[in-house]
Amino acid sequence: MKKKVIALLGNPNVGKTSLFNRLTKLNQKVGNYPGVTVEKREGTLVHQNTKYHIIDLPGTYTLYPNSLDEEVVYDTLSDTKGSYHPDLVVVVAEPATLKRAIVLYQQVREMGLPAIFVLNMVDEMTEKGISIDFDALRRLLRTEIYQTNARTGKGIEELIAGLDNDPSLYISTFQVPAKYAAALVDAKRLFPLAKEYSTWLNLAQENSKVLTADQRAGIVQIRQQYGITPQQLQRDESLVRHEELDRALEQIVIRGENKALTTTAKIDRFLMHPLIGYAIFLGVLLLIFQAIFAWSAPLMDWIDNSFSDLAAYLSAQLPEGPLSSLFTEGIVTGIGGIVIFLPQIVILFIFISFMEETGYMSRVVFLMDRWLRPFGLNGKSVIPLMSGAACAIPAVMSARNIENPKERLLTMLVTPFMTCSARLPIYIVIIGLVIPEGTFLGFNIQGLVLFGLYILGVVSALASAWVLNIFIKSVHKSYLVFEIPTYKMPDWKNVATNVWEKSSGFLIGAGKIILAISIILWVLGNFGPNDRFYDAESYVATEQPSLEGDELETAVASYQLEHSFLGYIGMGIEPIVRPLGYDWKMGIGLISSFAAREVFVGTMAVVYSLGDDVDIEDDGERTTLFERMKNETNRNTGRPAYNFASGISLLLFYAFAMQCMATIAVVKKETGSWKWTLIQLGFMTGIAYLAALVAYQLLK
């Protein structure tokens, strides 16, 4: 079978992803480009004895990259030896911004790559008041032009059939401005075999990965010698091409009234209004929060119950022993602890991709940029920060489309301060324990405290961005320029694919880590260094001979825990957590919840000898956990372990601390740097410790 690599290239918002989904159906996977963390979407298509490997390149306006996403485009196209170097480039355009797509097309052809041209969204031509002379356009581009509507599937068959054709010969039309001719002649000596335009690209690229160190040095020298900068070259190329195309397209594209823009303008009168626009955005945010918390609750209960049922079933079926308990308490509980967040993540991403698909997200960026800029962030940081309220993992990943590296880094560093859903179980339990019930100005006090903790998350994210902004140096000047697309109905297929990718990515990525930690915790809690652990029964029997039945069992279990590896670790760190008002048992909770915050409640349940499957949604069991925790005394102070001071201290600790292995892993992956990952871990834990310390010492 023949094999052919096809790359889809185009501006953002031209329906490239819909087209990709149409071409590959479900034969696609998402990975990363080698060495960078830009998402690589690839898929396969088999047609008439040819296997097409299709790559959906990130959307870009130019071959001169301004962001990580765009860098990948140029690298893929220019690296002739790379395994993703395309045999055919499919340039995707939409009628309203045809000219921009043609610029990309010309650049690709002049690099020497075969390309065909797809005009997507042809159904919108009438509405947008555009008519095109396709014969003339075909002559201009010297390639076949396919008209598609990726949403309905119109024209896809013809396009697939056309993937096998070789485009006709292309002659470069780009006239290098005379003032650069001499520099180009010099540069050609460095690349004797390259096409003239490829040489020009090398000269005009700020930083090309495909060049050798010698070539790069040569380029820098030529630029210095002639006193030219990459920006000048890029700008002049852009001007030359646009002027030339304006002339060429005058007879080919006829524009009438753009009705889509008229409708969009009507909607924008509200959504981008300096007052109403913000009110609506606030409403949308409230709706998303409501959905994440209220709508997901029944699903989360159901998942929780199913996993406890499964654990119960397994423990009944498996022969009793350490293996059975590893399965039921370690693995099943561990997996359950991940799956339970799935409903919230799915709901959040349905909203986010809906907002992206309709075009509303660009308006949010427009509205919010002014308010985030003082903190060194960018309008586009809204998406990660908002997503952070559900889960920091997908949120950190969504920072990818921020062009400025500094703003992207800052966003990723502060996003984990946002109150994610994993903090919620801890907040609920601790607030229930230490905050009195009752009302203040008609509001439930416990509810107010919870709300305050959410506000604290936002404030600490912004404040730390502000501080970090002072210390981090910027390589690139910060700027923001982006297209605001016309409103469209979302392509539900794209929404579904996006939600599926993000949630399965979370499940597998975070799942691996949480699973591993659950097993480690289980091992540490179920083995001990000496016979006090293995022979706990006789020790308890000698110390407290009066105990029998359930009481004896409870005492043995808690004696065992105290002398397990986990127990010794807890007591080992006690001196560190004592100033915060915690005892060794809470220390264990702190350590184990380093894997993931939500582990805290489960661990405390084990520690207080309740068995691992406490369901905080279930009133009966909650009372028992609550009662236990309420009656627990801190043996250092002789006071209740969960009093007002230590409770507030715990709440603050969890509000600030980076207690999430999965987030650490994602931040490492996305920043590509251990340095920033560790700095983040350090400052979050530092702030958490200090805040908890000050709170406890003041309140005790």
Added chain:
Amino acid sequence: MQKNVNLGSLITGEKAKISQLDTESLPAKFYELGFVPGALVEVKHKAPFHGPICINIIANNTLIALRKSEALRITAERI
């Protein structure tokens, strides 16, 4: 009324013809998005407190948002 102004000082609804871009500080992306000398533009929306500005590039019939700090570097002629 002054004819030559920067893009940032136009008010919503005003139209102008772009005359020049401060090329040292603006990346080529601005050109690709349609901010080229001679292009006719209309200010569509302005976010409050010197927030971003949304501009219609009339020839392309597209809406582009940019920060005020960058709009100040684009000179235009009121029409």
